[in-house]
Amino acid sequence: MTTPPAGPQPNEEHRTVTPETVYELYRRLREALPEPETELLYDSPYELLVAVTLSAQSTDESVNRATRELFPVASTPEAIVALGEAGLKPYIQHIGLYNNKARNLIAASRKLLEEHDGEVPRTREALEALPGVGRKTASVILNVAFGEPTIAVDTHIFRVANRTGLAPGKDVRAVEAGLEAVTPAPFRLHAHHWLILHGRYTCTARRPRCGACPIADLCAYPEKTPENT
Template sequence: MTPAEIHEMFVRFSELNPAPKTELEYRTPYELLVAVILSAQATDVGVNKATRRLFPVANTPAAMLALGEERLKRYIATIGLFNAKAANVIAMSRLLLERHGGEVPRDRESLEALPGVGRKTANVVLNTAFGESTIAVDTHISRVANRTGLAPGKNVREVEDRLLEAVPAAFRQDAHHWLILHGRYVCKARKPDCPGCIVRDLCRFPDKTV
């Protein structure tokens, strides 16, 4: 896509949804961090169902440690990979208390040093909790970036780097949310809703549905 087309793409996204937000439910940076860790290979809907029960009981690192790994598993047992995720959440909470006074750090290096936190999770927290202009690339965003011709890349890091170059600065803060929602509800994996897509005339995808 040309720079002019990319600019028009994000103008349309912003007009359709001026204040996009994550679909994960959270009230604090710690709740967001836990929710994002739990969301790996799981749906936001499934995570929200679990955290609605979990967060009233444990929504701080100290409370999570007091809950313990085995009891935490009972709250998140409906989520895929819950055993590993429970271990990571407990270990992450312990490190937050030991290294950061129980607060979620605002820098990438410290975030990525936490158990269960990779680049994508760090990007989500930096963007959504702290207002950084990062773009977390998941399967939805990678698909949209490649299909449309917005920022083609062979892997998520390549797509992320190209998105940071391609997306105009004015739209970078919200780009992650617009693209993930577009991929989740319009530019779907199996059958994209091309007739209902607001950027179909800009998109380079050759096999548009009719």
């Protein structure tokens, strides 16, 4: 999961859309994908924590390739701590920033064992107190593992929110606040996944597939054309 850059973006001055348009936008995304899910592989909140931590500035595909080998060997805080950094790194060395991620995962696992009986906490404050866990990672854990209606803004969601006019903002926190303000309650739980998957496969960075987009007529992006397919 890649972090979007801070600072002004070219489409941040787009008009905002009306509440009726916002509802219809989400309705269409839900119609296209009624039960969206993360593409990260996991079988427990702890495995999800590991996967999301590894996904920073990396692709889900590369993370899944690592965890397919790692989780059969070490899928609990105890097992990860027992591996140690030297034992963990060979599993994740093809992932960006793997040295820092290995260090953080060992430290976070120790903290889970010492302060949370080895369980992943269910509050933002406790999650963000874990080494290597920031607001975005905490939001993903709360949403995916515990069913909280949080919205974690990565580079895809940042792009979609600005392009469409759904929640224009200069930085991640502005976009997050905007999405939380405009997203209707019936769509809050899955909003994160609808937007990230839309950005990953349709509203792509270099060549958005506007001709194949189910919300193109609702979108404020001025540069969309039917040829963008």
